[in-house]
Amino acid sequence: MPKVLIIDDEKNIRDTLREILEFEKYKVDEAKDGEDGIEKIVINKYDVILCDIKMPKMDGLQVIQKAKELQQDVQFIMISAFGTIEMAVEATKKGAFDFIPKPPDLNRLLLSVRNALDKKELVSETKKLRQKISKIEDIIGESKAISQVKESIEKVGPTEARVLITGPNGSGKELVAKWIHQRSARASGSLVEVNCAAIPSELIESELFGHEKGSFTSAHKQRIGKFEQANGGTLFLDEIGDMSLSAQAKVLRALQENKIVRVGGDKEISVDVRVIAATNKNLKEEINKKNFREDLYHRIGVILIKVPPLNQRKEDIPSLVDKFLQDIALEYGNAKKEITKEAYKLLQEYDWTGNVRELRNVVERLIIMSSESTMINDEVVKKYL
Numbered sequence: 019m020p021k022v023l024i025i026d027d028e029k030n031i032r033d034t035l036r037e038i039l040e041f042e043k044y045k046v047d048e049a050k051d052g053e054d055g056i057e058k059i060v061i062n063k064y065d066v067i068l069c070d071i072k073m074p075k076m077d078g079l080q081v082i083q084k085a086k087e088l089q090q091d092v093q094f095i096m097i098s099a100f101g102t103i104e105m106a107v108e109a110t111k112k113g114a115f116d117f118i119p120k121p122p123d124l125n126r127l128l129l130s131v132r133n134a135l136d137k138k139e140l141v142s143e144t145k146k147l148r149q150k151i152s153k154i155e156d157i158i159g160e161s162k163a164i165s166q167v168k169e170s171i172e173k174v175g176p177t178e179a180r181v182l183i184t185g186p187n188g189s190g191k192e193l194v195a196k197w198i199h200q201r202s203a204r205a206s207g208s209l210v211e212v213n214c215a216a217i218p219s220e221l222i223e224s225e226l227f228g229h230e231k232g233s234f235t236s237a238h239k240q241r242i243g244k245f246e247q248a249n250g251g252t253l254f255l256d257e258i259g260d261m262s263l264s265a266q267a268k269v270l271r272a273l274q275e276n277k278i279v280r281v282g283g284d285k286e287i288s289v290d291v292r293v294i295a296a297t298n299k300n301l302k303e304e305i306n307k308k309n310f311r312e313d314l315y316h317r318i319g320v321i322l323i324k325v326p327p328l329n330q331r332k333e334d335i336p337s338l339v340d341k342f343l344q345d346i347a348l349e350y351g352n353a354k355k356e357i358t359k360e361a362y363k364l365l366q367e368y369d370w371t372g373n374v375r376e377l378r379n380v381v382e383r384l385i386i387m388s389s390e391s392t393m394i395n396d397e398v399v400k401k402y403l
Contacts, residue, residue: 020135021045021063025055025081026070026097031120035068038124039131052076059085061390063352064092066115066134068127071098071105082112091141091351093134097122142351154196158341159334163326167194174321175201180273182318183296185325188375191296192256194325198294199252207251210244214265215257222265224281227272233282245278245289252292258318259299259310270314293318328370328377335366338374342381353392355385360396368403 022044024035029050036046047062049055053075055067067085071078082094096109099120106117115137116130157168174181175198183191192211199209217225224234228243244253255261261269272278273293277286295318304310328335339357347354370376380403388398 019043019045020065021047022131023047023049023055023058023062023064023067025049025052025067025073025078027051027073028070031070031097034124035122035127038128042128042131044131052078052081055081056084056088059088059092060392063089063350065138066093066095066131068095068097068131071096071109072100079108079112082109082114086113088353089351091138093138095127095130095134097127154200155193156341157190157193157197158337159331160337161331161334163331164334167323167325170321170323171197171201174198174323176203178202178292179320180292180318181294181321181323182301182315183294183323183325184301185296185298186327186373187298188373189325189327190374191298191325192254194323195252195254195256195294195296199254199292202252202292204251204292208248209252209254210248211254211256212244213256215260219262219265222262223268226265227268227278227280229281230283233280237282240280243278243280245272245291246287248291249289250291252294255293255295255318257297258295259297259301259304263309263311266311266314270311270317273314273317295319328373332366335377336362338377339365339381342378343385346382346385350385355388355392355394357394358396361394361399364396364399364403 022039024032024039024046026032026035027050032048032050036048039046047058047064049058051073055069056076059067069078069081076084078096078098082096085092085094093115094109094113095116095118096106096114097118097120098105109117115134118127118130157164157171159165171194181195181198183194185191196209199205212225214222224237224241224243226243226245228241228246229237231237231240255269268278272289276290277288279286301310301315301319305312305315339362343357344354365377365380372379383402384394384398387402388394391398
């Protein structure tokens with residue numbers, strides 16, 4: 019349900035607007051002046067704000083400027099009995115969506131609210147699309163451990179060498195694979211990802227190599243596999259240690275001959291694919307347990323890159339937290355929160371068994387649970403860590 023805030027020092031105006039908006043199924047809050055409105059904006063997230071211009075303590079133009087710093091995506095509709103062209107232009111410059119004179123035409127106001135909501139949704143979708151097509155995230159940190167990873171990426175990226183990335187869950191193996199692809203001559207091609215642990219063993223071969231129509235019960239049409247999709251680019255086999263032995267044998271053959279055969283087919287298809295693999299398992303131990311083929315290990319492990327757990331690079335935590343505060347603020351359309359030195363210290367002392375992924379989740383939790391403040395302090399961290 020869309021959430022609307024009415025900021026106006028005239029109670030009868032607030033009552034009238036609330037009645038019509040609630041009738042249209044909007045959730046409505048009220049504020050009696052600009053300062054009261056800002057206090058509510060700090061605590062709550064609104065889709066549209068209806069705001070008077072002439073008010074005591076803080077006028078509407080001051081409110082819109084402050085509010086836009088707190089909630090970038092919120093849409094303002096300014097309402098005033100003293101409207102002039104100059105005032106309307108000034109409000110628009112500060113980010114107002116519309117300017118409506120008092121007493122407001124309720125039909126026009128409802129139309130403006132609906133259009134403002136449409137614009138907010140469009141802005142949010144545009145941001146998401148921009149984030150998807152923008153360059154990949156940086157590898158954050160300057161510790162010795164992560165600097166060695168960055169150095170390895172710079173050296174191996176431009177080559178055609180196969181790479182095996184190891185490290186615990188949540189440490190950033192997928193990001194390393196993306197940077198290797200980005201640094202390669204194949205960067206203009208596709209980076210196709212396969213999570214080997216998420217695909218049932220009976221389906222992994224079809225996922226990797228594709229299948230012909232009728233090759234098994236649910237094969238109603240021909241399917242192109244990941245190897246063919248990655249032709250001319252890079253195939254990222256995440257959690258390769260969980261791949262079945264039969265699939266391992268076919269992957270080994272594909273790497274040896276640069277050819278694949280679809281499930282249920284007999285035609286060999288040439289593929290030009292660079293393979294990057296990743297695992298959180300010790301593959302040498304898996305080889306001893308007969309769970310992983312030693313010949314495949316040597317095929318995929320030309321270059322080995324070990325991504326360190328977060329507990330081995332705690333000096334990078336402040337930089338990571340700062341990046342997450344910025345990213346999450348952009349994602350939520352809010353102003354970036356700050357964090358105290360004491361809070362940073364607590365985060366650096368914590369045992370991060372879930373690594374970078376867990377740290378980001380905690381930062382998001384702290385942002386949400388400290389919504390009434392622009393600062394995250396040590397008390398908040400102790401409470402929600």
